[in-house]
Amino acid sequence: MNEAPKRPRFLLLNPKDNVAVAVSPLKSGEQIEIDSQHVTLANDIPAGHKFALREIGAGSDVIKYGEVIGKATSSIHSGEHAHVQNIVSARLPGPARTL
Amino acid sequence: MSIELAGYLRADGRWGARNHILVLPSVVCSGLAAERIAQMTDTIHVVHQHGCGQVGDDVEHTERAFFGMATNPNVGGTVVVSLGCETIQGKRLADRIARHGQRLKFTGIQLSGGTDKAVDAGCEAVAALNVVVEQDTRRPMPPSGLLIGVDCDDEHGVQIAQALASIAESAGAGMVLAAAGDKPTWSSGPLAQAATVAYGDSAPAGRISIVEEAGRGSEQHVALAAAGAQVLIALRGRGRPPVGFAICPVIAAAGDTRTYTALVDDFDVDGSGEPDTVARSVWNRTLEVFGGRETASERRGARDFSLGRLARNM
Amino acid sequence: MSSLELTGWRRKSGWWGIRNHVLVLPTNAAADLAAGRIAEGMAGVRAVAHQWEDAGDDRDRERILRTLAGFSSNPNVAVALVLGITQDDREIAERIAATGAAVEFMAMADHRGTNGSVEAGRRVASGLADRAAALEREPMPISDLILGLECGGSDALSGITANPALGIASDRLVELGGTSVLAETSELIGAEHLLAARAVSPEVARRVIEVVHAFELAILELGVDIRGAQPAPGNIEGGLTTIEEKSLGAAKKGGDAPVSGVTDFAIRPATKGLYIMDTPGHDIEQMTGMVAGGCQIAVFTTGRGTPTGCAIAPVIKVATNTAIFNRMRLDLDLNAGAILDGDETLPSMGARIFDEIVRVVNGGLTSSERRGNHEFAISRTSYPVPA
Numbered sequence: 001m002n003e004a005p006k007r008p009r010f011l012l013l014n015p016k017d018n019v020a021v022a023v024s025p026l027k028s029g030e031q032i033e034i035d036s037q038h039v040t041l042a043n044d045i046p047a048g049h050k051f052a053l054r055e056i057g058a059g060s061d062v063i064k065y066g067e068v069i070g071k072a073t074s075s076i077h078s079g080e081h082a083h084v085q086n087i088v089s090a091r092l093p094g095p096a097r098t099l
Numbered sequence: 100m101s102i103e104l105a106g107y108l109r110a111d112g113r114w115g116a117r118n119h120i121l122v123l124p125s126v127v128c129s130g131l132a133a134e135r136i137a138q139m140t141d142t143i144h145v146v147h148q149h150g151c152g153q154v155g156d157d158v159e160h161t162e163r164a165f166f167g168m169a170t171n172p173n174v175g176g177t178v179v180v181s182l183g184c185e186t187i188q189g190k191r192l193a194d195r196i197a198r199h200g201q202r203l204k205f206t207g208i209q210l211s212g213g214t215d216k217a218v219d220a221g222c223e224a225v226a227a228l229n230v231v232v233e234q235d236t237r238r239p240m241p242p243s244g245l246l247i248g249v250d251c252d253d254e255h256g257v258q259i260a261q262a263l264a265s266i267a268e269s270a271g272a273g274m275v276l277a278a279a280g281d282k283p284t285w286s287s288g289p290l291a292q293a294a295t296v297a298y299g300d301s302a303p304a305g306r307i308s309i310v311e312e313a314g315r316g317s318e319q320h321v322a323l324a325a326a327g328a329q330v331l332i333a334l335r336g337r338g339r340p341p342v343g344f345a346i347c348p349v350i351a352a353a354g355d356t357r358t359y360t361a362l363v364d365d366f367d368v369d370g371s372g373e374p375d376t377v378a379r380s381v382w383n384r385t386l387e388v389f390g391g392r393e394t395a396s397e398r399r400g401a402r403d404f405s406l407g408r409l410a411r412n413m
Numbered sequence: 414m415s416s417l418e419l420t421g422w423r424r425k426s427g428w429w430g431i432r433n434h435v436l437v438l439p440t441n442a443a444a445d446l447a448a449g450r451i452a453e454g455m456a457g458v459r460a461v462a463h464q465w466e467d468a469g470d471d472r473d474r475e476r477i478l479r480t481l482a483g484f485s486s487n488p489n490v491a492v493a494l495v496l497g498i499t500q501d502d503r504e505i506a507e508r509i510a511a512t513g514a515a516v517e518f519m520a521m522a523d524h525r526g527t528n529g530s531v532e533a534g535r536r537v538a539s540g541l542a543d544r545a546a547a548l549e550r551e552p553m554p555i556s557d558l559i560l561g562l563e564c565g566g567s568d569a570l571s572g573i574t575a576n577p578a579l580g581i582a583s584d585r586l587v588e589l590g591g592t593s594v595l596a597e598t599s600e601l602i603g604a605e606h607l608l609a610a611r612a613v614s615p616e617v618a619r620r621v622i623e624v625v626h627a628f629e630l631a632i633l634e635l636g637v638d639i640r641g642a643q644p645a646p647g648n649i650e651g652g653l654t655t656i657e658e659k660s661l662g663a664a665k666k667g668g669d670a671p672v673s674g675v676t677d678f679a680i681r682p683a684t685k686g687l688y689i690m691d692t693p694g695h696d697i698e699q700m701t702g703m704v705a706g707g708c709q710i711a712v713f714t715t716g717r718g719t720p721t722g723c724a725i726a727p728v729i730k731v732a733t734n735t736a737i738f739n740r741m742r743l744d745l746d747l748n749a750g751a752i753l754d755g756d757e758t759l760p761s762m763g764a765r766i767f768d769e770i771v772r773v774v775n776g777g778l779t780s781s782e783r784r785g786n787h788e789f790a791i792s793r794t795s796y797p798v799p800a
Contacts, residue, residue: 007753011573021569021652023753048569048652048716065572069603069658082654084640089655091602092632092639127697128565128721131786146462148790152599152645152695155637157796184566184647184717209566209647213741214720214784316466317442340443340498340521342466358522361499365443365526399527405442405464408796410635412695413599413642 010034012053014066019050019082021064026051032079043081050082062087102270104389105237106244106329107175110200113301114244115172116329116389118235119143119346120228122178122221123169125189126150129180129207132214136178136221140229145345145404150187152413160409161187162195163299167325168404169196169203173346175235176202176228178221183209202228242271243305247385248328248347250277250319252336255354259334259370262378264289264307275302275326276309277319283309302326314407317342320349321406330385334370341365343401348394350384352377367395417589419774421553421709422491426513429557430488431709431774433548434459434725435541437534438485440497440505442466447527448496451534457542459724461789472795480679480791482508483705489725491515491545494538496530498522517541556590556685558774561703561711561726562666563596565696567644568651568716570733572662574762575714575749579731580668581763582712582770583687587670592685594708595667596692596699598628599643603657604664608689612672620675624691631794643694647717666714678792679705696721697790700728710773712766720744721788722781727773730780731766746780 009024012034020034022045032039037053045051050064056076061068070087080086106114122144124133130146137144145168149161165187169177177196181189193205204224211217247267249260260276267274268289275296285291294308302308313322316339323331324347331349335341338358341351352370353359359369367384370377388394396403421429437460439448445462452460461484465477482505485493492515495506499522509516519537524530562583564571583593595601601608605625612618632639644653653659673686679702682688690706692699696719700711704726711726713719716733718741732738735750747769751757757765773779 007755013573021573023570046652050569050652050654064658065661067603067607067657067661069661070655083652084649084654087654089603089640089657091629092643092656127695127788127790128719130788131720131784148464148697148788151697152642152693154632154639154642155635158641182566182719184645184650184719186642186645188646208720208744209718209741213718213744215743316468318464338499339466340441342443343446361522362526364528365521395526399446401446403442403445405466408793410637410796411631411794412693412698412792413632413639 013064016063016066018053018056018063020053022047022049022051039079042077042079045081052076052078052080052082054078102242102245102272102386104240104245104386106240106389107172107235107237109172113172113327114240114329116348117173118175118232119173120176120178120225120232121169121174121346122180122225123165125165125179125181125187125192126185128182128185132208132217132221133180135218136180136225139222140225142225143345143402145402147404147406149406149408150185153186153410154413155410157408157410158186160298161406162192164321164325164406165192166195167299168321168346170199170201171324171346172327173329174201175232178204178206178224178228180217180221181207183207202231204228243273245272245389246302246304246328247272247274248277248323248326248331249274249334250323251334252339253354255374256334256336258374259377261288261290262375263332263382266378266382268307271305273302273305274307275323275328277313277322278309278311279313279315282311296326298322299325316405317403318405318407320344320347321404330388332381332385341396342405343396343399343403345402345404348388349396350381350388350394351396352381365395365399417555417771419553419555419558419771420550421774422488422548423551424488424514426486426488428488428707429553430490432489432725432727433457433491433545434489435492435494435538435545436460436485436490436725437494437496437538438481438505439463440495440502443498444496444521447521447530447534450531451496451538455535455538455542457545458538459787461724461787463789463791465791473793476678476794477791478505478508480701480705481505483679484701485509485516486512486514487704487707487709487725489709491548492517492541494519494534494541496521496534555586558586558591558710559682559708560586560591560593560770561700561708562593563696563699563711563713564663564666564715565713565719566715566717567648567653567659567662568733569653571714571716572665574752575731575733576662576665577759578749578752578762579666579712579714579766581760582766583666584668584670585767587687590685592682593667593687594682594690594703594706595687596690596703597663597694598625598691599656599694600660600663601625602629603660608664608667608672611669617672617674621672621689624675624689651716676706678702681707693792695790697788698792700788701790702792710770712770714749718744722779722784722786724787724789727779728781729769729773744780
């Protein structure tokens with residue numbers, strides 16, 4: 001039986017990336033396998049949002065599309081939701097964001 | 100001199116000269132939906148190019164303008180139409196308006212599922228508001244309830260404004276003047292004692308005041324409306340055509356007779372004469388207009404809305 | 414694959430239009446109401462409105478004038494009816510005429526104001542619409558097509574589905590000798606090095622970097638936190654975290670084609686190929702600038718859902734995801750979310766977009782045309798407006 005192609009639930013856009021994109025909403029605790037890496041989600045990830053594939057140290061580059069999309073403002077652990085609460089633009093930072 | 104006027108008393112204690120339902124898009128992208136809602140329900144809408152890609156103080160400045168429009172005492176109820184993704188968040192604006200005590204309904208295009216659904220929801224919102232708004236009636240209003248809004252382009256206009264300020268003061272009425280930059284200074288007369296009103300704040304009742312940073316040209320109409328003015332007096336400079344305003348009657352005074360004659364259907368008075376005489380004539384017209392007499396702008400159904408900004412779009 | 418036979422109207426300027434509108438253009442905010450009423454309910458007649466009052470010394474005067482004149486000289490306009498205040502108010506009409514475009518002029522002062530102008534204007538517009546209707550389409554070279562690329566209400570999928578698919582369609586147009594315009598300079602911050610690397614010359618590469626850095630500098634000089642504008646709240650909800658991330662996704666609309674040049678707001682590309690136009694990210698300012706710069710058609714990708722279009726140019730709306738496509742079906746045209754559903758691949762979606770461009774060029778209507786969208790905006794670089 002031919003199966004219809006399954007809708008991906010997450011995407012790795014470039015092998016250099018240290019974040020992946022959730023295409024569907026993902027649940028905390030889920031075990032993800034990407035590009036032979038294993039990641040356990042530490043948070044719920046809304047559709048379209050990113051999660052870290054490995055530890056990203058505070059001040060380190062966040063890589064998506066194979067390019068720098070910003071800097072981590074605090075350490076982002078593997079499987080954590082990576083978004084405005086822990087990533088800031090490297091180009092146009094504004095006033096420090098408080099959580 | 101005593102004046103006898105009747106107006107609509109609003110929840111915030113201010114008085115209206117009209118009882119409009121306003122359909123206000125919080126962003127340029129919801130303008131067409133607002134237009135369609137207003138066309139189908141015979142209410143007032145505005146169309147503008149703002150609300151997207153704004154930064155810094157410019158965001159609050161624009162929100163104050165929208166808030167001021169929606170809560171102006173000429174407005175009996177407002178429907179805010181938003182898109183959803185924009186910088187000036189429609190829902191936040193709607194909540195702010197409702198907290199003020201204004202009758203408010205909200206619809207969003209992305210929330211509703213597209214333009215048609217938003218238009219349907221908007222029309223229902225108008226119908227719901229109408230039930231209450233059409234119950235409003237005029238009642239006798241003290242002179243201090245009158246707040247005229249004046250903008251002028253040149254020195255001749257300033258002189259007329261000074262004369263109007265004297266008349267308003269003697270009548271116990273309020274007047275708010277729009278200044279393009281910082282509050283200008285006068286050495287004498289009622290304008291010298293004028294209070295300063297920040298953009299978007301209510302002007303004090305029964306007093307002469309000036310809105311700072313009110314923008315240029317007909318952008319000043321919004322500043323005056325946001326201060327709570329019910330009737331606007333546009334003292335246009337030489338050669339300048341009149342621009343109306345969506346929620347306030349505008350008495351347009353031409354700066355020269357040639358322009359007045361050329362655009363006679365769109366002006367209300369020839370303002371080129373002696374300032375005291377023009378002021379007296381405009382004042383008398385203002386009282387009639389407050390009570391319901393249509394200005395040229397209302398006769399033609401003017402829906403103009405020009406917003407002054409503080410920064411470019413991103 | 415569709416037949417590549419395009420048709421259009423060849424204008425006296427030598428430019429080709431794919432629509433045949435009469436456009437009523439107010440020179441001044443005071444003429445907006447009359448212009449709108451002249452066009453109201455009249456088949457083949459469109460109008461736009463704006464809040465400019467030409468008040469002498471204005472740093473953006475040239476930018477605004479060339480936007481108004483350029484929009485009215487777009488070859489989709491068979492003839493422009495410029496509505497001025499007095500007979501002296503002819504500057505915009507003269508600029509339109511200088512391009513070779515057809516233009517008529519009316520002054521409100523000759524008709525006592527709005528109502529008289531509407532009455533007279535409707536008679537004039539009706540005659541112009543008849544004149545336009547007598548013009549015929551002819552076979553049009555695809556190399557005369559200028560495609561505007563736009564994204565609005567972006568989400569994280571914009572850079573994954575719709576924008577790359579559009580990039581494929583854009584590359585195909587460029588290969589065939591046509592022109593694509595990539596804009597939204599604020600949404601190239603973080604991706605400019607990738608575009609500069611594809612520039613046809615070191616001079617163009619320098620211009621790409623210069624234009625993006627100039628915008629960035631303008632933002633820094635304002636001393637504001639750009640977050641909330643770029644990315645906007647909807648972008649952030651949709652998963653976009655920073656301006657760079659948004660830009661890397663936005664730049665994909667330009668595909669992989671070499672970058673032939675950079676133009677200023679509302680200025681027509683000097684040659685064929687992929688161009689970058691310096692515009693804000695504001696959806697309507699950008700669309701207005703691209704059309705004023707000669708784009709006859711635009712493809713507009715959206716993740717959160719945008720209902721806008723353009724008064725004189727067809728705008729093809731492409732959803733980034735199936736959920737929004739279904740939700741806002743009547744405001745949209747194509748669904749790139751099908752790529753994630755497994756119903757399309759990037760190449761097949763790119764081909765689908767290209768086929769739709771051809772269909773629309775040849776007269777097929779878009780959802781925004783059916784709706785009668787007429788958004789328009791002047792663009793300013795400086796505030797406040799001097800007296």
